[in-house]
């Protein structure tokens with residue numbers, strides 16, 4: 001099947017040729033910024049983020065609360081391990097999913113539960129029946145309370161969304177101010193070889209489709225825990 | 232009269248008369264208004280953000296060929312297939328072909344209005360494919376065999392009682408009046424479908440030219456599952472959705488969330504750069520992007536209304552529209568309802584049958600003010616009215632305006648007419664609004680103001696005693 005590539009492109013060019021649209025009525029002179037902006041123009045308008053790391057962590061914590069993301073700051077990896085052990089016991093985890101990742105491996109040291117590891121592929125049913133998925137992340141976004149994950153930092157596409165509880169381990173050095181900084185980070189990190197999947201996770205899965213009433217855990221995790229470790 | 236217009240009148244009359252229904256919709260919206268305003272206030276300058284968003288869209292739409300080609304080259308290099316579909320039929324045929332060639336049995340879908348536009352589910356079901364909508368609202372309306380009521384909130388017209396009845400009947404579940412339990416019933420059903428499906432179909436909120444990515448925004452996680460587990464991913468993409476740069480998303484994602492649902496960010500905003508790459512543990516083996524024109528280029532050719540291609544389908548204009556809130560989503564009879572639907576449907580499906588939608592407006596401008604990308608919606612409604620009057624003039628309207636201008640241009644005639652009016656108005660009062668009333672179309676729902684016993688001129692003459 002060939003499709004209408006040439007025809008559609010022809011129609012687009014025909015529609016635009018000598019037929020300028022009126023410029024948008026904008027009160028600020030942003031046309032040049034838009035045509036060739038460096039990606040920073042929006043910082044002027046978007047929600048404000050503090051200058052220092054403690055301010056950013058506070059903002060992330062505050063937004064997390066509104067989102068019902070369970071946010072914990074811990075001083076050491078062994079404190080993080082204690083926290084995880086407690087979570088596992090309280091929630092009665094029987095099996096968890098994880099992936100090969102420096103901090104995730106350190107966090108799971110000594111955990112005796114069966115672990116489904118995703119990095120080399122997995123059976124969907126096996127991952128689906130896990131009680132939690134433990135992953136790393138690329139960055140945390142102070143401005144939105146978001147967690148950026150990718151194939152590499154979160155063990156593929158499904159580990160962070162299929163099990164009913166998603167636990168993320170991050171370090172304070174991974175806190176960035178805003179989405180723009182998050183995009184800059186991935187551009188630097190991956191160059192042109194982007195992973196096929198990048199996602200901002202902002203709170204546990206939710207829906208308001210029944211009478212606009214908020215319900216958590218629609219299809220993705222009902223619980224989202226962020227463990228922030230001092231770098 | 233075109234049947235679409237007659238249907239609109241019948242349905243909108245029925246919905247408007249239902250006060251309980253209107254109150255229910257209003258109540259559903261009230262939480263949204265509050266959260267939207269809180270989040271807007273969080274922006275350093277929401278108006279500045281709108282300006283920049285409008286400028287970025289202006290740049291993208293007015294260089295659409297360039298950015299589409301850049302997008303295509305980048306995402307193709309990553310192993311995706313891009314199919315350019317001129318119309319609904321060619322898009323459907325392509326997707327059917329992909330499904331058949333790969334021996335697909337079960338298809339899971341995440342929310343996509345574009346698939347409603349091309350009536351994809353029907354076509355797939357007719358060929359024997361099982362198709363399941365995974366977004367909760369979409370799943371509910373699919374079970375009811377209804378189209379979505381609203382661009383963003385597909386099932387907002389239904390009460391929990393109706394949904395519980397539906398689930399009892401269709402799924403054999405226990406009755407409940409808790410939204411939480413109802414959601415969990417749907418979750419459990421869908422979990423099975425995810426594990427079995429071999430094709431996932433999604434929409435696309437944005438395409439990024441610079442990096443060759445598609446971006447999908449959702450709250451439930453259903454789109455992420457749809458694009459992770461099945462071995463084939465088909466993404467529908469209107470040609471107008473391309474953005475130049477990756478960083479543009481850092482403006483559009485929070486704006487879409489705020490305008491669309493009063494959120495800081497939608498729960499999941501996911502960027503896909505191709506199908507599963509070598510060394511990656513999961514994800515589809517194939518990614519097909521169906522790039523759809525379906526008369527969007529008609530809209531592009533109308534320079535005056537070209538900005539309406541910048542629409543990010545946030546639904547904000549519907550949520551504030553006094554017409555939408557009263558007549559509801561189904562009266563429109565279109566895929567895209569509310570102000571934006573009234574603007575673009577005449578371009579996508581013909582002015583003749585759809586111009587009446589632009590008349591259903593109070594021209595209050597609430598839509599234009601709500602629009603995050605500053606589409607000049609209420610002026611476009613006026614332009615559609617003008618275009619409609621030009622292409623198929625209404626003779627009665629012509630005669631009345633002719634008469635009106637004759638009257639206004641000749642003081643003597645005007646005096647005569649108002650004098651006669653004063654004599655005949657009491658008689659009209661006897662038949663007001665009834666079938667005998669010649670002005671019934673107008674007076675049926677409005678009061679004609681009583682003519683003053685004396686004209687201004689007469690009063691002036693009398694009171695000032697002819698003094699200069």
Ligand code: SF4
Nearest residue numbers: 542543545546548602
């Ligand atoms: S026209 Fe504007 S307000 Fe309406 S759905 Fe589109 S982007 Fe949103």
